[in-house]
Amino acid sequence: MRERFIERKFVEAVKKKGGFAPKFVSPGLDGMPDRIVLFSIGKIAFVELKAPGETMRPLQVRRKRQLEELGFSVYCVDDISQIDNVIKEIGGDAR
Structure with missing residues (x-):
């Protein structure tokens, strides 16, 4: 399974x-x-998507920590089985 598939x-x-989950680009x-x-x-979070078994690079881990220190939730998803739980944690079940 490729990262692109999990992301889609x-x-x-x-x-x-x-x-809404737009691609996040920060030049x-x-x-x-x-x-x-x-x-x-107003529910906002950041998600890093990876191929199964891949982990975040050291710089990505530092950015995750920086965002969390600002009060944002940051998730790393490397399997489609994680998707529903992550969405629920972010607030995707609130209406």
Whole structure:
């Protein structure tokens, strides 16, 4: 299973729950997560998507820590079985 497949499934699942998960690009700031996830009632989180068994690079881990210190949730998803739980934690079940 490739990262691209997991990413597509994640974006589709967020959309089904009424959210939006645009690709997150931050020129000049490497290591930022792949997607920013937005749900109603101001629920925001960041998600790094990986192929099964892959882990975040050291710079990505530092960016995750920086975002968490600012109060944001950051998730790493490397299997489609994690998608529903991550969406629920972010607030995708709130309406």
